[in-house]
Amino acid sequence: MLAIDIIGLIITASLIGLRYLPYVFLASLIHEIGRMTMAFFLQGQVESVTAAGAFGATTVHNLQGNMSALLVIFSGPLANYIVSATVGGVEYEKTAALFNPFAVLKHPFAVINLRFAVLSILFNLKTLF
Template identity: 50%
Template sequence: MLAIDIVGLLISICLVSIRYPHYAFMAAMVNVLGQIITAVLFTGNVEKFITAGVFSSAEVTNLGGLKTILFTFSGPITNFLLSKMAGGVEFVSTANIVNPFAVLKHPLAVINLRFAVVSFLLGLCQLL
């Protein structure tokens, strides 16, 4: 089952990028897609996915210790890889990387990097 939490998506868009909401929404979809692909590769039994941007959660059974950790961080890793493939993060100042209101030359790369960092931190809290 796949559920979409609109409130979580809106809060995620506000956290990641208010100026480019379409890129933030795409980053959320890339995150969930990375988790779905990882669950399929690890042959986990997918019970449900709740897509809520950086607050997304999943209930997957039949995964062991290391596979659970890899599954939890597969979404942020997917966002980070997309950010590196898109390029352009090197040419953005640190203040603009953190600022969700900033005008960006390469918004796809920066927003996926922001999304990866916030999603990683929330995933780390979820594991603990």
């Protein structure tokens, strides 16, 4: 089952950058595809996916241990980081622009994916502890 949480997407977009809204939605799609790909790779059974931006959740059954669950949780941010590193351009941005969601960016797709990965990791670490 797929559920789309509009409130989570709006909060994510406001924290990452409202100026580049299509890139935020594309980064969210990459995030969820990364999680589902890891779940399928670990031979898990995906029961539900809640697409809420960086606050999304994926319910997977038939995983072997806690390490597999951690891999599924952090594969979404890893996918965003890989896309950010592959596209390139983060190194040409000012450091202040990397943290400012209102900044005008030269390479927005890379920066948005990097911000998305960091926000998702912070939220996932908070939910673990």
